[in-house]
Each structure stands twice: as structure tokens, then as C-alpha cells.
Amino acid sequence: xxxxxxxxxxRWERLRDSYLLYSFKRDLIAQVSLLVFIVLxxxxxxxxxxxxMNPYDLAQIDILASELPPxxxxxxxPAYVMGTDSQGRDLLSTILxxxxxxxxxxxxxxxxxxxxxVCFGLxxxxxxxxxxxxxxxxxxxxxSFSTLMVAIVVGALFKAIFGGATYSAYAVPLxxxxxxxxxxxxxxxxxxxxxxxxxxxxxxxxxxxxxxxxRRIMFRHILPNTxxxxxxxxxxxxxxxxxxxxxxxxxxxxxPETQPSLGxxxxxxxxYIQSGSWWITLIPGLVLVILVxxxxxxxxxxxxxxxxxxxxx
Amino acid sequence: xxxxxxxxxxxxxLVMFVISVIAFAIQDNLGDPIQQMVGQSVPxxxxxxxxxxxxxxxxxxxxxxxxxxxxxxxxxxYSYVFNEPTTDVILRHLPATLELVAASxxxxxxxxxxxxxxxxxKPRAWLSRFFMGVSIIGISIPVFLTAIVLIQLFAxxxxxxxxxxxxxxxxxxxxxxxxxxxxxxxxRGDPVPVFGTWETNFASLEGLTYLVxxxxxxxxxxxxxxxxxxxxxxxxxxxxxxxxxxxxxxISPRRxxxxxxxxxxxxxxxxxxxxxxxxxxxxxILTETVFQWPGMGLMFLDAIERSDIPLIVTxxxxxxxxxxxxxxxxxxxxxxxxxxxxxxxxxx
Numbered sequence: 272x273x274x275x276x277x278x279x280x281x282r283w284e285r286l287r288d289s290y291l292l293y294s295f296k297r298d299l300i301a302q303v304s305l306l307v308f309i310v311l312x313x314x315x316x317x318x319x320x321x322x323x324m325n326p327y328d329l330a331q332i333d334i335l336a337s338e339l340p341p342x343x344x345x346x347x348x349p350a351y352v353m354g355t356d357s358q359g360r361d362l363l364s365t366i367l368x369x370x371x372x373x374x375x376x377x378x379x380x381x382x383x384x385x386x387x388x389v390c391f392g393l394x395x396x397x398x399x400x401x402x403x404x405x406x407x408x409x410x411x412x413x414x415s416f417s418t419l420m421v422a423i424v425v426g427a428l429f430k431a432i433f434g435g436a437t438y439s440a441y442a443v444p445l446x447x448x449x450x451x452x453x454x455x456x457x458x459x460x461x462x463x464x465x466x467x468x469x470x471x472x473x474x475x476x477x478x479x480x481x482x483x484x485x486r487r488i489m490f491r492h493i494l495p496n497t498x499x500x501x502x503x504x505x506x507x508x509x510x511x512x513x514x515x516x517x518x519x520x521x522x523x524x525x526x527p528e529t530q531p532s533l534g535x536x537x538x539x540x541x542x543y544i545q546s547g548s549w550w551i552t553l554i555p556g557l558v559l560v561i562l563v564x565x566x567x568x569x570x571x572x573x574x575x576x577x578x579x580x581x582x583x584x
Numbered sequence: 585x586x587x588x589x590x591x592x593x594x595x596x597x598l599v600m601f602v603i604s605v606i607a608f609a610i611q612d613n614l615g616d617p618i619q620q621m622v623g624q625s626v627p628x629x630x631x632x633x634x635x636x637x638x639x640x641x642x643x644x645x646x647x648x649x650x651x652x653x654x655x656x657x658x659x660x661x662y663s664y665v666f667n668e669p670t671t672d673v674i675l676r677h678l679p680a681t682l683e684l685v686a687a688s689x690x691x692x693x694x695x696x697x698x699x700x701x702x703x704x705x706k707p708r709a710w711l712s713r714f715f716m717g718v719s720i721i722g723i724s725i726p727v728f729l730t731a732i733v734l735i736q737l738f739a740x741x742x743x744x745x746x747x748x749x750x751x752x753x754x755x756x757x758x759x760x761x762x763x764x765x766x767x768x769x770x771x772r773g774d775p776v777p778v779f780g781t782w783e784t785n786f787a788s789l790e791g792l793t794y795l796v797x798x799x800x801x802x803x804x805x806x807x808x809x810x811x812x813x814x815x816x817x818x819x820x821x822x823x824x825x826x827x828x829x830x831x832x833x834x835i836s837p838r839r840x841x842x843x844x845x846x847x848x849x850x851x852x853x854x855x856x857x858x859x860x861x862x863x864x865x866x867x868x869i870l871t872e873t874v875f876q877w878p879g880m881g882l883m884f885l886d887a888i889e890r891s892d893i894p895l896i897v898t899x900x901x902x903x904x905x906x907x908x909x910x911x912x913x914x915x916x917x918x919x920x921x922x923x924x925x926x927x928x929x930x931x932x
Contacts (some may be wrong), residue, residue: 412599415911416904417863419870424900427888431614514726518870521728522885534726541732541874549736556729564724571720 294576301572304565311562315370322364323350327530333359338548356536356551357543358528365536366555370562372532376446377513381505383451384512388458389501393489395459396466407463410456422453422515426524439527446525450515454508461504465497499577506570510563517559533559588919596912603904607897608651612644614893660898665890670898674880678902679782680772681879684871685864687786687799692806692861700814701849704822705841716815719808727867731801731874738767738797768794770876798875805867806860813856817849824848851922858914862907 286292295301314321324331337359340347347354353362395406413421426449430438438445469475470493478488517534519525521541526532528539533555540551635641639650654660660670703712773794775783785791821827822845830840869881876882880899887895 412602415599415859415862415907417866420863420866420903423866423869427896428610428614430888431891431893510724514724517726518728521726522869522873523889537729537732544732544736545740549740552732553736556732560721560725560729563726564721567720567724 291576295572298572300568304568304572307561308565308569311370311558311565312374314367315374318364318367318371322361322367323352324361324364326360326365326368338543338546338551340548341550341554353554354550357539357548362551362554365531366533366558369531369533369536369555370558372443372526372530373513373516373534373559373562376443376450376516376526376532377509379443379447380450380454380512380516381508383447384454384458384508385501385505387451387455389462389494391455392459392462393466393494396463397470397485397489397493403463406459410459413453414456418453418457418511419515419518422449422519423522423524425449425452426519426522430524439529442526442530446516446519449519450512453515454511457504457508458501461500462497465500466493469493469496503570503574503577506566506573510566510570513559513563513566533562589916592912592915596908599908600904603908604652604655604901605648607900607904608648610900611651611893611897612647614891655901660901661894663887663892663895665887665892665895670895673883673895674898674902677878677880677883679784680775680877681865681868681872681881683785683795684798684802684868684877684879685861687795688802688806688864689861691799691803692810695803696807696810696814697846700811701818701841701846703811704815704818704849707819715811719811722804722808725804726870727801727805728870728874730804731797731871734797734801735874767797772878798871798877801874802864802867802871806864809860810853810857814849814853817852818845821845821848851918854921855914855918858910858917862910865903865906 295305319325326332337355337357339351339355341354341362342349342352351361351363353366356362356365391406391410395403426446429445429449433441433445466489475488475492478492483492513533516525516532517537520532520534521538523538526535528535531539536555537552537559540548540553540555544552639647642650658671662668663670663673666673699715703709703715706712771794772783772785773791775785775791776787777783785795827840827845830844831837835844865881868877868879869884871877872879872881873885880903884896884899886892887899
């Protein structure tokens with residue numbers, strides 16, 4: 272993928288001498304972004320051990336302690352550093368658990384999109400002809416509707432088909448499926464474009480002359496050479512998926528309030544914003560923005576390093 | 585040109601066909617009109633007779649053709665909740681959404697072109713860096729959060745003054761945080777009726793104040809994308825030979841930037857931008873929810889809440905039509921303004 276020093280170099284040596292690491296060392300924004308991202312992910316993953324209380328455990332919730340402000344405002348309780356939400360859950364704990372849900376859905380949805388998009392993109396690019404025309408027309412139509420619209424419609428349909436209770440119970444896998452279905456065209460287009468560029472190269476001809484199967488040529492020979500654009504859009508897509516999940520949750524088509532993601536926390540706080548409890552909405556909102564921002568900044572950096580012209584043309 | 589037009593229209597019809605099949609499949613599988621028409625006590629045999637009479641037992645294709653024939657005449661049946669034709673319900677909500685989209689589009693065009701061009705002409709100026717920084721932050725803020733923050737700042741105010749009150753700027757910032765800006769953040773106010781069911785917010789100053797916060801929120805989602813797009817395109821155009829030649833000829837920089845370079849910058853912006861303006865309709869669902877703006881998006885969410893299947897289906901068809909029309913128009917305009925597109929063949 273990046274520069275190779277010698278055929279015998281270990282993976283570590285190759286990484287150490289790579290342009291990727293070189294440019295990372297010189298880019299302060301990328302370093303800070305990665306640091307913040309790692310801290311946020313670690314806090315989310317370790318939420319059960321870090322959080323002062325378990326927001327899913329009804330026994331720990333004290334409704335009398337609801338809508339307490341964060342520590343820097345008068346009237347706060349030192350037991351709740353970031354204050355509490357409308358149900359008396361500790362906001363810091365709820366945010367940590369919420370970030371966990373958001374990240375799981377974000378990464379899951381991107382894995383889903385990538386699986387669909389890479390397969391369709393490879394097929395369209397390699398086989399060409401009618402398959403290509405059909406898949407790309409489908410992608411065009413879906414993209415012209417904006418991924419958010421598709422996600423909302425599919426979410427609404429799932430909710431109507433399964434009913435509200437079942438939908439809430441299986442919200443995580445359903446959201447992964449919905450966002451995956453809504454955003455696969457991004458991958459398919461990128462992969463198809465790289466496949467078209469690779470297809471004419473000699474190693475592909477050589478593989479074909481050797482009599483390898485189309486599937487083997489697509490997945491073992493062409494796919495590894497399309498990885499760098501896939502990495503770049505994956506970063507941006509994780510950010511998009513997290514925002515999409517938050518939007519769906521905000522509209523009531525996502526995570527239920529009993530198992531909140533950052534988006535449903537913002538939604539539940541929004542109902543109380545008129546009464547002055549702005550922190551229930553704005554603190555999870557700030558966490559969401561920081562999370563998405565650092566992923567976007569990393570994506571920008573990665574795009575500049577790996578493929579500056581990806582978003583063009 | 586004619587061949588291009590026919591090809592585009594055929595494509596648009598094909599897309600509408602796909603949308604209508606999906607919409608009909610939703611109606612066919614989720615909506616049971618019999619249940620809506622008769623009470624609990626009606627026996628199964630009578631339900632079956634009614635089903636037969638209404639043709640609900642016909643094959644899928646026959647029922648679809650009936651649906652399509654009605655759809656062409658904009659007849660999608662009655663809304664369960666409002667008990668009136670769904671198209672009437674949509675038409676009542678359409679102006680609010682269109683005005684919101686129009687106001688946002690105006691903001692986007694008015695801001696993104698100067699900012700994008702400026703940051704391309706002076707890529708190293710601190711103001712350009714500031715704009716680029718703000719735009720990547722803007723991309724990372726979900727539209728409903730922008731809306732909530734705007735409401736908090738300009739309609740409610742925060743009960744918290746963190747800045748030192750003894751300095752001038754601190755007092756000013758505290759003042760900004762704690763007092764409400766007096767902006768309305770709920771609904772449309774009293775729009776002025778224009779003709780028929782169309783009421784406008786543009787005709788009165790009071791109506792415009794209701795439009796300000798929702799329009800800014802909606803614009804905030806697309807503005808960063810447009811600024812980045814225009815900047816990137818302009819930077820590339822400024823590298824091209826004809827701009828260098830114009831410089832060498834001694835044409836004034838202003839003329840080069842705004843007459844020669846901007847024209848070619850706008851070509852890709854039209855295609856991407858036109859489509860994005862269409863997708864603003866999708867984001868109105870979020871903005872309208874926050875501001876309780878009585879448009880189609882809010883109506884659609886209500887319809888989902890109440891399982892008003894005919895209204896959902898009608899919304900999908902109408903929004904699908906809006907998307908298809910904008911996309912087709914964008915393609916045609918692009919074909920007209922870009923002389924390198926072969927209008928007879930595929931657009932480049």
C-alpha cells in the first residue's frame with residue numbers, strides 16, 4: 272500500500288519507513304485528532320468500568336435527582352459531575368454508554384456498507400455491461416434521494432412492519448442494516464472507479480491468461496489494489512454513519528430512551544430545553560460533535576496522504 | 585438536443601416507475617383499507633365481500649396498474665387521520681417546506697460563492713483558514729444540533745454566565761448567552777395568504793423573523809460542502825492555462841477571477857449543487873421537527889407515528905417527483921451551459 276523498503280522488511284519496518292507515518296509525525300492536527308479519538312473510544316469501550324453508575328440499571332436511578340445541573344452551576348450535586356437527565360440518570364455515565372452505542376452502530380454500519388458496496392462495486396467494475404449499468408443506475412437513484420432520506424424511509428418501514436416494541440428491542444442491528452442499506456452506493460462508486468482503472472493493467476491480464484476464476488481475480492488481485500480509497504472513504508463514512516444514527520434517533524426511529532445513543536440523549540434532552548435544562552441536550556451534543564469532528568479531520572488527513580484527488584472527477 | 589431531452593425524460597419516467605412500485609408495495613403490504621373502513625364487529629364474510637368489491641383480491645400487477653392510473657391524476661386516496669384526500673394534505677404543507685428550502689438556498693448561494701472564491705484566491709490568508717476550519721466543524725455538527733443551539737442562544741438564553749463580567753467583552757458575551765434574542769423558534773407565526781392555500785412568510789417582516797432560525801439551520805448542513813466544493817474547483821481553475829494566459833495578457837485580476845474563472849468553477853457546482861438542493865428536502869424533516877415548522881417533513885413524521893399509510897405513500901411519491909424533477913433539470917441545464925457535453929450521447 273505504501274512504500275516498500277526491501278522485500279525482507281518486516282511489517283513494523285515498513286510502517287516505520289512509510290510515508291503515512293512520516294506525514295503523521297508532521298501533522299499536529301492529525302495527531303491531536305487521533306489522540307482525542309482514542310480517548311473517546313477507550314472511554315466508550317471501558318464505560319462499564321469507568322462510569323459512576325449503570326444507566327441501564329433501574330435500581331440505581333433516583334428520579335428525585337432528575338435535571339440536576341453540571342458541577343460548575345449552582346445547585347449541582349457533587350455525586351453527578353455532569354448533572355443528571357430528566358429521569359435522574361447520571362449524565363456522564365449515560366454519555367459514556369451512549370457513545371458506546373453510537374460507535375458500535377457507526378462501525379457496524381460502515382462494515383455493512385463496505386461489504387455491500389465492495390461486492391457491488393467489484394461486480395460492476397469487473398463484469399461491466401448490463402450488471403454495471405443496472406447497479407450504477409440503482410446507486411444513482413439512491414444517491415439522488417440523499418442517504419438520509421433513504422435511511423428515514425427504510426427506518427419508518429421497518430418500524431411499521433415490526434411494530435414499535437420489536438423495533439426498539441432490535442434497534443442496534445436494525446440501525447446497522449438501515450444505514451448500511453442507505454449508504455452502500457458511496458462505496459460501490461469508489462470501488463468501481465478504482466476497479467476500472469486496475470482492470471486494464473497487465474497483472475490482471477496475466478491472472479486471466481493463467482485461467483484464474485473471475486472471483487479470485489476480483490477479490491485476491493484487484494481488491495487489494497483498491498484499498499487506499501476504501502480506507503479514505505471508510506473514515507468519512509464512520510462519521511456519516513454516526514451522524515445518521517443520531518438523526519434517526521432524534522426523529523424517534525433509532526435507539527429507545529432506555530438504551531440511549533448520543534442522538535436519543537439529545538432528543539430526550541430537547542423535550543426539556545424550554546425548562547432551562549440545556550445541559551441534557553448540549554453536553555451529549557458536544558461529545559457527538561467532537562467525536563465526528565476528529566473522525567472527519569483524520570479522514571481529511573488520510574485523503575491528503577493517500578489519494579489527494581479522490582473526491583475529484 | 586431533442587434526443588438528449590427524450591433520453592433524460594425516459595430516465596426520469598423509469599425512476600418514477602421504480603418509486604411508484606416501491607410505494608405501491610408499501611401500501612399493498614402495510615395498509616389495510618378494510619380495517620379503516622369498517623368497525624370491529626363486522627364479520628369476516630362481509631369483509632371478504634368488500635375486499636372483492638374493491639378489487640383488493642386482484643393480482644399485484646392489476647392492482648398496481650389501478651394505483652398508477654390514479655397516481656398519474658394525483659389521486660392517492662384518503663388520509664386515515666385527516667379524512668381528506670392525501671394530496672390536499674400535502675398541498676397544504678408544501679408551501680411551508682418550499683419556502684424554507686428557498687430561504688436556505690438563498691443563504692447558501694449568497695454565502696458560499698464569495699467565501700469559496702475568496703478562500704481560493706487567497707488560500708493562505710488567515711480568514712481563508714478560518715473559513716475552512718469553520719466549514720469542517722460545520723460538516724461535523726448534525727443539523728438538528730445546530731437548530732437546538734440556535735434556539736438556545738437566540739430564543740431561550742442560558743442560565744449561566746461563565747465570562748468575567750468586569751471586562752467589556754465578558755459582559756457582552758454573558759449578555760448574549762443569558763438573554764434571549766427574541767427570535768421566534770416555534771412554528772410559522774401568521775403567514776400572509778397569497779392565493780389559494782398558499783400562505784407566505786416572505787411578505788411580512790414578522791413572517792421573515794420566523795423563517796430566520798430554521799433557514800440558517802437548514803443552510804448550515806450544505807454551506808460547508810458548497811464552500812469546500814467551490815474552493816476546490818476554483819483552485820483548480822486558477823491553475824489552468826487560460827487563466828495564466830489571461831494574467832500574462834494583463835487583464836485585471838478581478839476580471840479574471842469573477843468573469844473568466846468563476847464561470848468554469850460553477851460548472852461542476854451546478855451538477856453537485858443542484859442535486860444537493862434537492863436533498864435539502866430530506867433535511868427539512870429534521871429542521872421542521874426541531875422548530876415545529878408546519879411543513880411536509882413534520883407531516884411525514886406525524887404520518888409515520890400514526891401509521892397513516894396513504895399519506896406516507898403520497899409523501900414518498902411527491903418527494904420522489906421533486907427529486908426526479910430537480911435532477912432532470914440539473915442535467916438539462918448542465919447540458920445547456922457546458923458546450924463540451926455531447927447532448928446526443930451520454931452527458932460527460
